[in-house]
Amino acid sequence: MEVIAENRKARFEYFILEEFEAGMILLSSEVKSLRERKANISDAYVTEKKGEIWLNNMHIAEYKAANQKNHKPKRERKLLLHKKEINKLIGQIKTSGITVVPLSIYFNDKGLAKTKIAIVKGKKLYDKRATIKQREWEREKSRLSKNNL
Template identity: 50%
Template sequence: MAKEKENPNYKVIAENRRARYDYAIENDIECGIILEGSEVKSLRQNGGNIAESYAMVEDGELWLVNSYIAPYAQAKTFGHEEKRRRKLLVSRKELARLWNETQRKGMTLVPLVMYFNHRGLVKMKIGIAKGKKNHDKRATEAKRDWSRQKQRLLRHGE
């Protein structure tokens, strides 16, 4: 498959590719993230991973838990903790909506992508998701395989 053109408005730092396979994403929301200077510099060198992380609402605040940002080599004494909890920035209205959504049975907040926006700020897309069962995952995979096979048939005319 051909590589998509890169969007000039933002640069992707880390993507949770497994999230769309493991979860049915109902809605997504963009939010800011509070970082230290060495964390931002490390992210500019592509030193981040959000594959095993999740978001949660606690005490009226939105937190990103278990995300990894590699230590910045030039910041020895003023470095940062790699897997610390990071606060996510959303409006009060969105925070209330996220809290209500997560109170529904089986709903969770999953980080989808972390990126630099057009102003150079680190932003994150959080998905409101419900976990898929194994048969749902197999159905998604079968649908994807069938669409690939259709494209192949159309291309080669067999």
């Protein structure tokens, strides 16, 4: 599994409730740009339109060699999921305080572009502080264990 882009901000900003793996409908120039790792999903989010799930605001840079058939960098991209997963996501999207964001984009073993999306709930400021405190404690603990050896 070759990870192309990761949304590290999402793990800090949200509580992750459930994760899904989804395929994406991409143009050829988008796939080539992804192979060059020219993607950004930090501001991306998932919406529902007419019973379908769409990934919005994901930036895939234009491919240099594609002249006329190049893509728009921030166009909407349809996500491919099973019907049960789509229904579950639609129900969660309509719930107040719950959103769906992409966590990472990667190529699977077969070479297909996939995105890992998650149902998330926003953290409060004190939750973010607790996360920072826990992370700093883990660093300090590992630093102390290295010094004791």
